[in-house]
Amino acid sequence: MKAAVMAAAAAVLAGGVSANRVHGHRHAHALFQKRDAANDVCTPGCTTIYTTITGEPTRTYHAVLPPAPTITSTTPESTTTGPIVVPTPIQQTCPTPGTYTFPAATVVVTETTTVCGATQTEVPSGTHTLGGVTTVVETATTVTCPYATTETQNGVVTSVIKTTTYVCPSAGTYTIAPITTVVPSVTTVVVPIIETYCPGTYTQPELVTTVTETSVIVTCPFTSSTSTPEPTSAPEEPQEPQEPPAPSTSSTKAPPAPSPSPNPNGKKWAMTYTPYAESAEGGCKSAEEVMSDIAAIAKAGFSALRVYSTDCDTLPNVGAAARKHGLRLIVGVFIGRVGCDNNSPDVADQISALKEWKEWDLVDLAVVGNEAVFNGFCTVSELTSLISRVKSELGSVGYNGPFTTTDVVSAWIDNDVTPICDVIDVVATNAHAYFNAQTTPEQAGKFVASQLKLVEDACGKPGYVMETGWPSQGVCNGVACAGEVEQATAIRAIEKELGNKVVFFSFRDDGWKQPGDCNCEQHWGCAKVFGF
Numbered sequence: 001m002k003a004a005v006m007a008a009a010a011a012v013l014a015g016g017v018s019a020n021r022v023h024g025h026r027h028a029h030a031l032f033q034k035r036d037a038a039n040d041v042c043t044p045g046c047t048t049i050y051t052t053i054t055g056e057p058t059r060t061y062h063a064v065l066p067p068a069p070t071i072t073s074t075t076p077e078s079t080t081t082g083p084i085v086v087p088t089p090i091q092q093t094c095p096t097p098g099t100y101t102f103p104a105a106t107v108v109v110t111e112t113t114t115v116c117g118a119t120q121t122e123v124p125s126g127t128h129t130l131g132g133v134t135t136v137v138e139t140a141t142t143v144t145c146p147y148a149t150t151e152t153q154n155g156v157v158t159s160v161i162k163t164t165t166y167v168c169p170s171a172g173t174y175t176i177a178p179i180t181t182v183v184p185s186v187t188t189v190v191v192p193i194i195e196t197y198c199p200g201t202y203t204q205p206e207l208v209t210t211v212t213e214t215s216v217i218v219t220c221p222f223t224s225s226t227s228t229p230e231p232t233s234a235p236e237e238p239q240e241p242q243e244p245p246a247p248s249t250s251s252t253k254a255p256p257a258p259s260p261s262p263n264p265n266g267k268k269w270a271m272t273y274t275p276y277a278e279s280a281e282g283g284c285k286s287a288e289e290v291m292s293d294i295a296a297i298a299k300a301g302f303s304a305l306r307v308y309s310t311d312c313d314t315l316p317n318v319g320a321a322a323r324k325h326g327l328r329l330i331v332g333v334f335i336g337r338v339g340c341d342n343n344s345p346d347v348a349d350q351i352s353a354l355k356e357w358k359e360w361d362l363v364d365l366a367v368v369g370n371e372a373v374f375n376g377f378c379t380v381s382e383l384t385s386l387i388s389r390v391k392s393e394l395g396s397v398g399y400n401g402p403f404t405t406t407d408v409v410s411a412w413i414d415n416d417v418t419p420i421c422d423v424i425d426v427v428a429t430n431a432h433a434y435f436n437a438q439t440t441p442e443q444a445g446k447f448v449a450s451q452l453k454l455v456e457d458a459c460g461k462p463g464y465v466m467e468t469g470w471p472s473q474g475v476c477n478g479v480a481c482a483g484e485v486e487q488a489t490a491i492r493a494i495e496k497e498l499g500n501k502v503v504f505f506s507f508r509d510d511g512w513k514q515p516g517d518c519n520c521e522q523h524w525g526c527a528k529v530f531g532f
Helices: 002-009 287-299 314-325 345-357 380-395 409-413 418-423 441-459 484-501
Strands: 047-053 090-094 098-102 105-109 113-123 126-130 133-137 141-153 156-168 172-176 179-183 187-197 200-204 207-211 216-220 270-272 304-306 328-333 363-370 403-407 427-430 463-468 502-504
Touching (some): 090 098, 133 141, 133 441, 156 187, 179 187, 287 314, 314 328, 345 380, 380 418, 403 463, 409 427, 409 441, 418 441, 427 441, 463 484, 484 502
Parallel strands (some): 270 502, 304 328, 328 363, 363 403, 403 427
Antiparallel strands (some): 090 216, 098 207, 133 172, 141 156, 141 187
């Protein structure tokens, strides 16, 4: 197994896709788009009913404002002032190099307030579709929703909130009323969004920064200092994620509900982990290196690890480290061969390794296949048969825990997955918001939650997200831009929305992967976000 892993770590399939023993994620840029019967990517067809209502937001707010903040610089001509209107991030341009001081400010909101705000994203030259409201419908339906856009009157561009009605002909993910813009070169584009502020006190701490270039934009965000919810950019009220009930299959047990960790940003359950060296050459980590990695993951507050296969001494090394540091395991049988051959040596070796190891007291869940249907490695029938085989073989040596397989949303909703649903205990998906061009980092949590809901509905069973994250480097995919700040924002949004049901991808960057079309495949490591 080790030799096969090392050879595959240096090889990739066309389009920057990980090869058969590379346990990363196989990403298509239209990963979460609705597909037609021919399996081509298509844009959902919606009929617009033009009953648009324009005007200012109907909600009002009453805020106690501090004196207008002053930005000072060592270059006198750079000094500017400006009033605070609502507790949205203040963007100021520093026109010349120097040291700038942004005073602290406080805004008290006494009533729920809906306003037209803005977010900014850097895009390359070309035509871009940005903004709008993304909604997920489970059947043909009519959707009425507010959206943020711009109007130009007498040469003045104003952001406004309007309401429109769409008729969506089938289940799918739809983006309503986006804005199309054309830019000749790399440009920072401001996109209007709807922002809702709940009652509470919002503070912007003092910021002192030194800039060395001209026309640098500095953003000073507000944070809520009360227990009220943070402002959201979605028009609907968020729903608190519910813990999944136990599976109905009497012969198995559900994975224990992960307990929220005492951290300031929400909940943490699991992290993906592969014992491969992060260098371009790849290779297997030593037992000592694995022990050090898992100690850091445990210290950060995670309670479980997801491993994809049994190569690189995963079971003995990761198992020993998990036991020492009190972590649970999500074990896997990886499928990387077209045809999903139940008799392939790879699959047989992995099953044998699990049966020999059999430390089931550490295991919360067994995952057979990672995006196997989406990648064309398995048909629904073949995967169903393989899951049944793995259940039988592991059951013969004492494993009576739950089973699942994980795939992207399109694989679950574009196929008749009833046979798979019948042999798994919980449903699982890989959901990466970065590959949806209409999703900003701030919206990543709600997007991932919507994807999980679709998959849960496909089987009528509780579900988990087996991979989710955001790259720290790469190109902009619409409004989804890669970067360290964007990664931290997206991961915190996902953690806050449903952190006790997701596995974050991944522990460290993977230098041995190919960059892919997004120039991002090597840069999903999120250890820095969690402080290790």
